[in-house]
Amino acid sequence: MAKRPQRAGLAAWRAFLEAHHAVVEALGDELERAGLSLSMYDVLVHLIEAGGAGLRMADLAQRVLLSKSGLTRLVDRMALAGLVTRQPSTADARVVHVVPTPAGIATFRRISPTHLRGVARHFTSMLSPEETVVITTTMGRLVQAASAANAGQREP
Amino acid sequence: MAKRPQRAGLAAWRAFLEAHHAVVEALGDELERAGLSLSMYDVLVHLIEAGGAGLRMADLAQRVLLSKSGLTRLVDRMALAGLVTRQPSTADARVVHVVPTPAGIATFRRISPTHLRGVARHFTSMLSPEETVVITTTMGRLVQAASAANAGQREP
DNA sequence: AAAGATTGACTCGTCAATCTTT
DNA sequence: AAAGATTGACGAGTCAATCTTT
Secondary structure, three states: OOHHHHOOOOOHHHHHHHHHHHHHHHHHEEEOOOOOOOOHHHHHHHHHHHHOEEHHHHHHHHOOOHHHHHHHHHHHHHHHHOEEEEEOOOOOOOOEEEEOOOOHHHHHHHHHHHHHHHHHHHOOOOOOOOHHHHHHHHHHHHHHHHHHHHHHHOOO | OOHHHHHHHHHHHHHHHHHHHHHHHHHHHHHHHOOOOHHHHHHHHHHHHHHHEEEEHHHHHHHOOOOHHHHHHHHHHHHHHOOOEEEEEEOOOEEEEEEHHHOOOOOOHHHHEEEEEEEEOOOOHHHHHHHHHHHHHHHHHHHHHHHHHHHHHOOO
């Protein structure tokens, strides 16, 4: 009974990686047909639920899974595609607000049902209610732990 | 009771994405300090457990989560780093075998315990045995379903 | 023609450095 | 000096096209 626990853990780890790869790819393909990436969709979700004033770059970067510069790049592409605009803040000239354009909102409304069905088809519908709970709580725990570890790293 | 199930499912979905991002980043950072990426580590695992003859590019690509060309690129980098070599097959001049070098094997042996501790710290140790089972089975199911869907896509 | 692998062009994201405003 | 955002250089991976061998 020395290494067996490890084995089971590694199987879970590998399955986790494979599942992420497979599901993200499937969902990404579907969105791509509409000219959107998963990250773009994610940005639109946050912008729209944030209301009319949009969000500052830094705040937005924290919500989507992206670095500051990564977000700058993504917003570049989205602006080019006409999905969002940058609105320099009048109050503080350093900050930029990202705001969805009407076209961005329309695209989101058009795509959203399809995408949600996709998430259901490839993910949520595959899980029983109990399993869903386990996934949600364990994944949340992993995030917690990782960010705690990360915080410890940066402060000597 | 019309939309509530969706909510729970979406929370799980988001948690899943966040956890993957956080854990992969943490583990990647650790490996990077040894000059390896997660994919390189993965390649070494498979090569070493495959034994001395190495693996053909196509077979290897299927095991690590990478496209054919993605693997070509990765093997380029690994060969440059002295971790693997390409060995043209004598039997069939089209195929190339990827074989770990002594240095590659040594690097793997050196890094492996650290990495496995990392996986334990950031992932497996955070899960109860029951949760581990749920993760393994559900994730396996997701992969199954995704590849089934994918197969259906390609054959008219 | 089909299988195996590589290449070219491109997309997406990161880090460290930089610029501007506070 | 510190905060907010962008830029340059680069790393990693994809797809479609290509080349070689079967």
